[in-house]
Amino acid sequence: MMRSWTWTHALSIAIGWIAASNALAGFLGNAVAANYAWPDAGALLYASGSAVVGTGLEFPSVGGANVTVDFSDTGFRITYPNGWSFNTVTPKTFDGWVISVLPGPAPELKGARVVGSNIPGSSSLQVTFDASHVYVNHLGFSSFAAGSYIDIAVDWPASPLLPSISIIYGVASDGIDRGLATNGTLATSVRSWNNWLRGQTGGRGLRVDSRNGLPDITFVRFNQTEAAYEANGVFIRDALEAELHARGYLQSGKIYALYYDGPASEHCGGASYPPLLPGQVGAFYLRGHFANPAIPPCSSNPFASNPTATPGYIELSMLHEIVHVLGYVPSCSPHQVLQGHVSDNQHDLMYADPVKPWLIEDAVLDFNHDDYYGHGRADCPDLADDPFLLPSDYSLDYVQKAYVAYYGRPSDPAGQAYWAGRMDAEGQSLTAIIGAFGNSDEFNRRYGGLSYVALVTKIYQQALGRSPEQGGLDYYVGELLAGRRTLQSITLDVLNGATTPPDSTVVANKLDVAAYYTAKVAAGCPYGTEQDGVNALSGVTAIAATVTAAKAAIDSRCGS
Numbered sequence: 176m177m178r179s180w181t182w183t184h185a186l187s188i189a190i191g192w193i194a195a196s197n198a199l200a201g202f203l204g205n206a207v208a209a210n211y212a213w214p215d216a217g218a219l220l221y222a223s224g225s226a227v228v229g230t231g232l233e234f235p236s237v238g239g240a241n242v243t244v245d246f247s248d249t250g251f252r253i254t255y256p257n258g259w260s261f262n263t264v265t266p267k268t269f270d271g272w273v274i275s276v277l278p279g280p281a282p283e284l285k286g287a288r289v290v291g292s293n294i295p296g297s298s299s300l301q302v303t304f305d306a307s308h309v310y311v312n313h314l315g316f317s318s319f320a321a322g323s324y325i326d327i328a329v330d331w332p333a334s335p336l337l338p339s340i341s342i343i344y345g346v347a348s349d350g351i352d353r354g355l356a357t358n359g360t361l362a363t364s365v366r367s368w369n370n371w372l373r374g375q376t377g378g379r380g381l382r383v384d385s386r387n388g389l390p391d392i393t394f395v396r397f398n399q400t401e402a403a404y405e406a407n408g409v410f411i412r413d414a415l416e417a418e419l420h421a422r423g424y425l426q427s428g429k430i431y432a433l434y435y436d437g438p439a440s441e442h443c444g445g446a447s448y449p450p451l452l453p454g455q456v457g458a459f460y461l462r463g464h465f466a467n468p469a470i471p472p473c474s475s476n477p478f479a480s481n482p483t484a485t486p487g488y489i490e491l492s493m494l495h496e497i498v499h500v501l502g503y504v505p506s507c508s509p510h511q512v513l514q515g516h517v518s519d520n521q522h523d524l525m526y527a528d529p530v531k532p533w534l535i536e537d538a539v540l541d542f543n544h545d546d547y548y549g550h551g552r553a554d555c556p557d558l559a560d561d562p563f564l565l566p567s568d569y570s571l572d573y574v575q576k577a578y579v580a581y582y583g584r585p586s587d588p589a590g591q592a593y594w595a596g597r598m599d600a601e602g603q604s605l606t607a608i609i610g611a612f613g614n615s616d617e618f619n620r621r622y623g624g625l626s627y628v629a630l631v632t633k634i635y636q637q638a639l640g641r642s643p644e645q646g647g648l649d650y651y652v653g654e655l656l657a658g659r660r661t662l663q664s665i666t667l668d669v670l671n672g673a674t675t676p677p678d679s680t681v682v683a684n685k686l687d688v689a690a691y692y693t694a695k696v697a698a699g700c701p702y703g704t705e706q707d708g709v710n711a712l713s714g715v716t717a718i719a720a721t722v723t724a725a726k727a728a729i730d731s732r733c734g735s
């Protein structure tokens with residue numbers, strides 16, 4: 176028998192502010208995790224004097240002085256609860272703190288300055304910085320009184336924020352933390368709904384904030400009691416989002432999936448629905464409940480048991496709410512009803528009806544692809560074009576191959592994502608985009624003066640590390656001369672023809688190194704010049720040692 180569900184995921188109405196905050200996740204007074212990183216800057220080390228004494232943040236004590244450093248995304252406060260006396264042995268040039276940004280290839284620090292202190296004469300505190308360190312030098316002082324503090328602000332270069340979804344596990348002030356953020360339950364739940372989505376889209380999932388390859392779950396203890404939030408009724412989501420906003424958790428350009436582990440009346444989830452209902456948070460209420468005893472409580476649903484398990488009610492509801500926050504189902508969709516839902520199929524992820532139940536078995540993403548995913552109309556928002564939706568791994572890999580064969584270098588992350596997105600939009604056919612891909616300034620600059628013989632030879636060298644057989648060379652040059660083939664299509668032929676060793680091994684090794692290079696750039700290492708990219712692959716052959724050497728050279732160039 177099929178289980179069925181009533182429409183228990185009510186939309187809530189946004190209250191009087193528009194979510195558009197530049198505040199970041201870490202702020203003074205908020206105990207952050209030991210692996211917390213300044214945005215885009217990697218981990219931090221702190222040191223007393225010139226010696227690095229440990230990693231981590233919010234460090235509890237140094238020596239007997241119990242000095243603490245409280246980090247935020249934009250600076251830090253050094254506090255001296257027991258005061259501080261300085262070594263007066265001379266000569267000395269430094270007595271203070273070094274905050275280091277590690278590892279190497281991170282954005283350079285652009286500024287550091289004292290912005291507050293209760294130490295008399297604090298204007299003479301010396302704060303200097305270089306690309307990866309802040310030096311707080313107390314030279315010139317003999318002691319600080321107990322309770323002294325220094326606030327330092329740091330500046331980073333502006334970095335583009337990738338549109339991504341951040342996962343939050345929240346409990347009320349009197350709620351019980353069941354450990355779902357850390358015991359893998361929510362990470363599995365997120366992977367389950369994202370895997371389901373990939374199955375519906377040909378491999379495209381939503382970009383979720385991750386750490387070490389797993390969804391990164393932020394734990395939030397809200398300020399009010401369970402009863403206080405529940406008293407908001409259908410507006411509980413608005414209250415939770417307002418608090419997240421006020422406490423600086425919400426970054427503009429991102430959206431948030433909140434698993435709220437508390438009670439809620441008469442619904443299991445809620446979401447914003449821009450532009451009608453502005454906001455950034457979609458929520459599932461793990462302990463939502465209903466006055467009607469015939470409706471099962473939200474807690475009666477199990478979490479997905481593993482990442483590839485068929486998603487259950489919790490997973491599909493969470494994804495349903497996220498899709499609302501992204502602005503779907505738009506009012507221009509032909510079957511749109513009830514503010515952001517569809518009416519044409521009860522198994523649709525976004526189905527809702529006041530009477531007929533939502534059926535989660537055999538769920539589908541946009542039945543018939545005519546309302547909110549893959550409809551292809553330019554005049555109505557389409558989730559298939561949404562920047563929160565990643566290109567498929569299939570297309571990312573294929574585009575990497577095209578870069579290696581055609582340009583002889585690894586892709587840069589932005590270029591790879593762009594072309595893979597276009598390839599996904601064309602039914603994952605590289606053939607459909609290879610003409611545009613290959614017709615570039617870079618091609619004309621580097622290859623524009625070459626003969627057909629030289630061009631075909633270059634493709635073979637870049638893809639396979641060898642020259643073409645005479646027969647193959649003659650054939651392709653003839654095709655180019657006759658105008659029957661393009662160099663782009665020949666590139667695909669050469670790549671796809673490399674199915675046996677050693678050619679297939681060479682291709683695999685070059686792709687391995689190219690992926691390594693691209694990942695380093697995605698992690699902050701500058702791409703360098705086109706020639707840097709070409710150089711990274713030029714020595715890679717079918718011999719495994721050349722892969723090791725090429726990766727070591729990349730590490731060396733990136734400083735890690």
Ligand SMILES: [Zn+2]
Pocket residue numbers: 184185186495499515516527
């Ligand atoms: Zn809904």
